[in-house]
Amino acid sequence: MKLWGIDLGGTKIEGVILDSETKEVLYRERIPTEGAKGYPHVLNQVQKLVNILQDTSGLSPEKIGIGTPGSTDPSSGLLKNCNSVHLNGQPVHADLQKILGIPVNMANDANCFALAETQMGCVPDTAPDAQVVFGVIMGSGVGGGLVVNGQIINGANGIGGEWGHNFLHESGGPCYCGKTGCVETVIAGPHLERYYYEQCGKKLGLADIIQNRSSDPVAEQTYNRLIQYYGQAISTIINMIDPDVIVIGGGVGNIDALYTEGLESVKRHIFNTECHTKILKPKLGDSAGVFGAAYL
Template identity: 80%
Template structure:
């Protein structure tokens, strides 16, 4: 079977054609999103990308999977929670299908990440029999996606896996979503940097903060905060869903200690005498989004 996927990002739109049996990438192209030119222009860019792929491959898509920076509300069909704000409130699926006369399946980028790592990534390598996979995004925000028996679980509101907006700790402060103390406000990269800045009076990137722990007690406190609340946050996923595998993506997920000291922190809060869940680094890098979209 030939699979078509589109990853709609803030700066680029990437398309791929995959052979699902061999997982071979047949064709892959990118165009600029140019979201500052408005929603209709983004629709044109998606259409242009599909035309490029059709021209280069000689193939015609029967259906297309697309990853988006937010979720589609199942009741209204409108996009929501997009950091690319020109997409919010727009009927992207309907507009693309009306324009291109091709069926589309949409899911958010975290769901696509989880799906890709399940079918083509680290899960295939280290836990091929896994039935339940949770994909975590920890970067500028915190998100997640849930895959059960190889399929995305979107949920009744289209927010399946959105653990980043569960309450974690009051100290996180107000969140853009309107709540206070969301997981995102505590362990996302910019919020960890804010924690450091407010206590030190100096601005540093998270990578430098982590590197300075041995000589900077506030950097160490920032690290301790991450490890403690990472353990509490991840444990809620395990306690509620009990996945076979959790894959940690995003820039914060590159911190090696999350898989050692962070794992010990998780174990302290899991409702069990041991923790058998595999917590893994991803394999696919920034390819995950478009590969996952194809598997939709």
């Protein structure tokens, strides 16, 4: 069986055809999104990419999975919470299904990340019997996706896994979502950089802050802030869902200390004497979105 997936991103649209048995990538293409040209143009770009894949492969999809930068509201069918603002409030699912003329399954990029790592990433390599997997995105923002028995859990409001907009600490300040002190405002990369700047008046990227912590007291303070609140935030996932595996994606997830000192911080906050949840680095990198879309 051939699995077709499209990753609809802010700057690029990527498409893939996978062999479901071997998990081999048969065909893969990407084109620019060109979102500045408007919503109808983006829909046409998706159709253009599907046509390219058809012409290249000689195959035609019976159905297709599409990953988006936001979530579809179950009651209205409109896309929401999307940083590609031209997609917000649009019936993306219905319009793409009409344009492509085949059934379309859609999920947000964090869910696609979690599904890809569950099906063909770090989970089968390290925890092949895992039933519950939570995928974490920690980068410019904080998001998440939940997979149970190989299926994405979207939820009644279409926000399953959105741990980044739970309250963590008031010092995070206002969040774009309208609340204050969200997980995202405390441990997302730009907010850690902002915290460092507020303490010392210097602008420094997160990688440099982490690297300089042995010689820079404010960098050490910022690092300790990350470790402390990362442990608290991850512990809420474990306390509520108790997943077999948590996969940490995104740029902040590349910090090695999250899997050592960060894990110890998690252990201090969970409602148990030990932590049996495996916290893993992802295997698929930026390919996870399009692979997860195919597995929809």
